[in-house]
Amino acid sequence: MLITTPSGLFCPDGGFHVDPWGAADLAIITHAHADHARFGARRYLTAGPGRLILAHRLAGQTIESLAYGESRPIGGVTVSLHPAGHVLGSAQVRIERAGEVWVVSGDYKVEADGVCEPFAPVRCHRFISECTFGLPIYRWQPQAIVAGEINSWWRSCRERARTAVLGVYSLGKAQRVLSMLQGDDAPILVHGAVAPIVELHRAAGVRLPPTLPATKENAAAFRGRAFVLAPPSALASPVSTSPKLRSHGLASGWMRVRGTRRRSGIDRGFVLSDHADWPGLLAAIDATGCAEVGLTHGFVDPLRRWFDERGMPTTVYQTKFTGEDAEGGAEAGAAAPAEGST
Amino acid sequence: MKAFARLCIELGTTRSTATKVAQLVDYFRAAPAEDAALALSFFLGRRLKRAVTTTELRRWVAEAGGLPSWLIDMSYESVGDLGETLALLLPDTARIPNDSDEPMASLAVVVRDGILPLAAAPPARRKAIVFAWWNRFDSDERFVYHKLIGGSFRIGVSSGLVLRAIAALTGVDLAIVTHRLSGPFDPTPESWERLLRGESPDDAPGCLYPFCLASSLEVPPADFDRMLGPVAAWQIERKYDGIRGQLLHRGATTAVWSRGEERIDGSFPELRDLARQLPDGTVLDGEVLLVIGDTIGSFAKLQTRINAKRSAVDAGPGLFDIERAVFFAYDVLEDDGVDIRGLPLQERRGRLERIVSSVDDPMLRLSPVLRPARWEDAAAERAQSRALGVEGLMLKRLDAPYGIGRQRGRTELAIASWLKWKIDPFSIDAVVIAAEAGHGRRANLLTDYTFGLWRGEELITIAKAYSGLTDEEIAMVDRQLRGTTHTKRGPVRFVDPTLVFELGFEGLQRSKRHKSGIALRFPRILRWRTDKKPADADSLSTLEALLAQTYG
Numbered sequence: 001m002l003i004t005t006p007s008g009l010f011c012p013d014g015g016f017h018v019d020p021w022g023a024a025d026l027a028i029i030t031h032a033h034a035d036h037a038r039f040g041a042r043r044y045l046t047a048g049p050g051r052l053i054l055a056h057r058l059a060g061q062t063i064e065s066l067a068y069g070e071s072r073p074i075g076g077v078t079v080s081l082h083p084a085g086h087v088l089g090s091a092q093v094r095i096e097r098a099g100e101v102w103v104v105s106g107d108y109k110v111e112a113d114g115v116c117e118p119f120a121p122v123r124c125h126r127f128i129s130e131c132t133f134g135l136p137i138y139r140w141q142p143q144a145i146v147a148g149e150i151n152s153w154w155r156s157c158r159e160r161a162r163t164a165v166l167g168v169y170s171l172g173k174a175q176r177v178l179s180m181l182q183g184d185d186a187p188i189l190v191h192g193a194v195a196p197i198v199e200l201h202r203a204a205g206v207r208l209p210p211t212l213p214a215t216k217e218n219a220a221a222f223r224g225r226a227f228v229l230a231p232p233s234a235l236a237s238p239v240s241t242s243p244k245l246r247s248h249g250l251a252s253g254w255m256r257v258r259g260t261r262r263r264s265g266i267d268r269g270f271v272l273s274d275h276a277d278w279p280g281l282l283a284a285i286d287a288t289g290c291a292e293v294g295l296t297h298g299f300v301d302p303l304r305r306w307f308d309e310r311g312m313p314t315t316v317y318q319t320k321f322t323g324e325d326a327e328g329g330a331e332a333g334a335a336a337p338a339e340g341s342t
Numbered sequence: 343m344k345a346f347a348r349l350c351i352e353l354g355t356t357r358s359t360a361t362k363v364a365q366l367v368d369y370f371r372a373a374p375a376e377d378a379a380l381a382l383s384f385f386l387g388r389r390l391k392r393a394v395t396t397t398e399l400r401r402w403v404a405e406a407g408g409l410p411s412w413l414i415d416m417s418y419e420s421v422g423d424l425g426e427t428l429a430l431l432l433p434d435t436a437r438i439p440n441d442s443d444e445p446m447a448s449l450a451v452v453v454r455d456g457i458l459p460l461a462a463a464p465p466a467r468r469k470a471i472v473f474a475w476w477n478r479f480d481s482d483e484r485f486v487y488h489k490l491i492g493g494s495f496r497i498g499v500s501s502g503l504v505l506r507a508i509a510a511l512t513g514v515d516l517a518i519v520t521h522r523l524s525g526p527f528d529p530t531p532e533s534w535e536r537l538l539r540g541e542s543p544d545d546a547p548g549c550l551y552p553f554c555l556a557s558s559l560e561v562p563p564a565d566f567d568r569m570l571g572p573v574a575a576w577q578i579e580r581k582y583d584g585i586r587g588q589l590l591h592r593g594a595t596t597a598v599w600s601r602g603e604e605r606i607d608g609s610f611p612e613l614r615d616l617a618r619q620l621p622d623g624t625v626l627d628g629e630v631l632l633v634i635g636d637t638i639g640s641f642a643k644l645q646t647r648i649n650a651k652r653s654a655v656d657a658g659p660g661l662f663d664i665e666r667a668v669f670f671a672y673d674v675l676e677d678d679g680v681d682i683r684g685l686p687l688q689e690r691r692g693r694l695e696r697i698v699s700s701v702d703d704p705m706l707r708l709s710p711v712l713r714p715a716r717w718e719d720a721a722a723e724r725a726q727s728r729a730l731g732v733e734g735l736m737l738k739r740l741d742a743p744y745g746i747g748r749q750r751g752r753t754e755l756a757i758a759s760w761l762k763w764k765i766d767p768f769s770i771d772a773v774v775i776a777a778e779a780g781h782g783r784r785a786n787l788l789t790d791y792t793f794g795l796w797r798g799e800e801l802i803t804i805a806k807a808y809s810g811l812t813d814e815e816i817a818m819v820d821r822q823l824r825g826t827t828h829t830k831r832g833p834v835r836f837v838d839p840t841l842v843f844e845l846g847f848e849g850l851q852r853s854k855r856h857k858s859g860i861a862l863r864f865p866r867i868l869r870w871r872t873d874k875k876p877a878d879a880d881s882l883s884t885l886e887a888l889l890a891q892t893y894g
Contacts, residue, residue: 136409139434258355260786262498
């Protein structure tokens with residue numbers, strides 16, 4: 001039902017690609033992160049709540065949308081999109097042909113984050129799952145605990161008159177962290193890459209605390225009190241001032257490992273990911289009731305062997321998705337092949 | 343234990359040394375004396391005996407987490423630190439956030455009840471103890487616990503930073519703190535409190551002085567006159583390739599200390615006898631060298647000797663008779679029981695010469711002083727180094743006191759009082775043929791490379807070296823190596839030859855253990871030769887030619 005082509009995953013019977021990285025006629029986009037949503041297709045189809053964000057990322061393209069759960073016949077197959085819980089508008093792609101059902105997970109997490117529609121398991125015969133954090137060392141704390149850690153870090157920054165600067169993806173993680181912040185009315189500044197996406201969330205009805213642009217002036221005016229959200233690549237930008245006046249944090253699943261935290265050269269690492277952790281991956285795959293598992297991008301090898309040992313057939317799909325970049329932000333498009341995908 | 347574990351995690355993730363010192367001070371200030379004493383001893387390098395093997399620990403974690411052993415191996419490969427991997431794999435017992443530093447058990451209690459009893463306990467009991475403590479610990483505590491019971495406690499903090507923290511905490515001068523803690527520290531609350539009160543431990547007559555360490559001379563020869571002043575202001579000696587040591591005689595105590603602050607009397611009984619001949623209340627700084635006839639033996643021979651220990655002595659004549667250790671003295675730190683490190687070198691040298699001549703033993707020699715008239719003459723002396731089997735020259739300012747630790751100039755123009763002017767290392771261009779991920783900070787990234795040189799059409803392994811590259815270069819190299827891997831064997835990736843690096847090394851010798859027949863000493867990466875293709879790399883015959891020119 002799906003094959004890998006030079007442009008990415010392709011459905012011959014439906015004549016469409018899923019998250020293609022090369023030329024395509026119709027591209028079904030699971031979510032608007034840069035490694036999944038690229039220019040090069042003639043037409044795009046994505047889930048309703050994600051349409052405006054995709055339009056923001058892929059300016060000038062023809063983008064249609066489907067409501068979650070709404071079916072549409074495309075060529076010889078029927079397609080529907082289902083919440084993946086990754087970011088606002090993220091979807092799993094369900095493809096049905098003559099009673100056989102395949103689901104492509106896109107990126108997903110299983111914990112409800114209060115910002116986007118939570119992950120909904122879809123029964124299928126074959127489930128093609130991402131594997132970004134496919135090792136049992138990756139296990140997440142409940143969101144409320146991480147929220148507590150971030151807020152107490154901000155509090156201690158204010159007590160020491162330091163600006164708290166957190167590196168996050170501009171789409172998804174930024175809004176998720178924003179929804180967690182409780183700073184007794186201390187100002188929250190958002191970087192220029194983050195601000196428009198925050199507005200798109202507000203327009204979609206997501207309740208977020210008030211924010212100000214992270215300009216040089218605002219950073220100076222609220223120095224020692226503000227919380228700044230910026231993509232990791234922008235951490236050294238004007239808002240960051242001198243190292244003595246700020247504390248740098250990163251929020252990413254990779255922060256679970258000491259070596260990665262240290263290598264990032266930051267003051268604080270928060271283990272917070274929009275991907276499923278190891279127990280989440282196993283639970284999500286199990287919940288589909290699938291008879292075969294497809295595996296793609298991330299720690300593919302451990303999951304493949306895990307299912308091999310359990311007699312579950314597996315197929316590995318080579319893709320160019322990066323999952324979550326080790327530095328916390330694969331926003332820039334083409335990146336290295338992820339570990340385990342070689 | 344919670345506070346100690348948190349400190350270890352913070353020290354291991356911060357790069358700022360000032361922050362590390364502040365974190366240490368905070369910990370030591372708040373910790374109960376028995377914990378502080380233990381923590382200090384661990385930070386100063388005390389190792390508990392390994393009480394649990396890593397095999398056992400892996401098996402127990404597999405059992406507790408319901409994980410197959412291959413998955414533990416894959417996780418370890420990714421994390422790069424076994425104690426941390428196992429801590430991350432253990433299932434949480436309770437998910438109750440506990441922000442208070444109120445320790446469930448103090449470090450001292452953990453050591454007393456959770457670590458020390460392990461060694462003598464039968465396997466089933468050992469397992470029960472470990473499981474019980476796992477259940478009381480959070481992930482950070484488990485990590486530190488694994489380090490302690492595995493006998494491999496090493497956290498990202500140097501003893502220098504720990505000493506700075508103690509100096510800041512007690513208000514005692516760093517030099518004095520360093521001296522007081524240079525012997526073994528007895529981890530009891532009493533010694534901790536004595537340290538806090540700033541009292542000198544009078545129970546350590548074998549205590550050494552912190553070594554003055556030289557900085558590399560990074561001034562171009564053309565600027566010597568301007569930057570260093572006249573050559574006559576400096577004492578110039580050869581830089582020996584031996585073991586830096588202190589020879590000490592105080593009352594009934596004699597000791598031979600190595601630069602690593604270890605007693606090496608056992609390996610060099612003749613030096614201990616030599617120390618006894620020194621006048622009472624003398625501490626000398628110098629170099630331990632092996633001499634065969636009139637020739638100085640190589641460092642490799644010294645290493646054999648260190649490993650030989652006493653058994654060889656008892657075995658009768660042999661190693662210890664043919665090759666005699668000698669002590670090349672170059673400084674005196676204590677004379678007639680008085681610390682004279684504050685005197686200028688010129689004056690110390692005079693006293694040293696008197697001491698050496700009074701002892702009158704061929705095993706105690708003065709490190710000869712070279713007297714070049716101009717810097718050009720000094721350079722000519724340096725050029726003799728390789729032929730003489732020495733590493734270059736040492737320059738020591740005649741009017742300077744004996745410094746503590748690494749001597750660094752504070753500004754560009756300030757020059758340290760001890761400088762090493764080493765000869766340029768040998769270098770070759772070699773090809774990367776295999777790579778492994780690093781550990782700790784570099785876990786996940788391929789940073790340990792195996793290099794080969796050409797022999798005909800084949801690349802023969804010549805050395806392994808850790809990356810000496812910038813983080814950016816490492817990331818690029820990592821990407822390229824992953825893309826050119828042709829075989830994976832465990833953690834090792836064998837790659838197609840695409841990358842050429844210039845390797846530096848200090849020396850080379852024949853070796854039966856290596857396929858190439860040659861072992862390099864201190865191989866390291868000098869730079870990435872992006873301008874060279876693998877075919878342009880050196881061949882083994884280059885090394886053969888170097889070997890022929892070098893002294894045995």
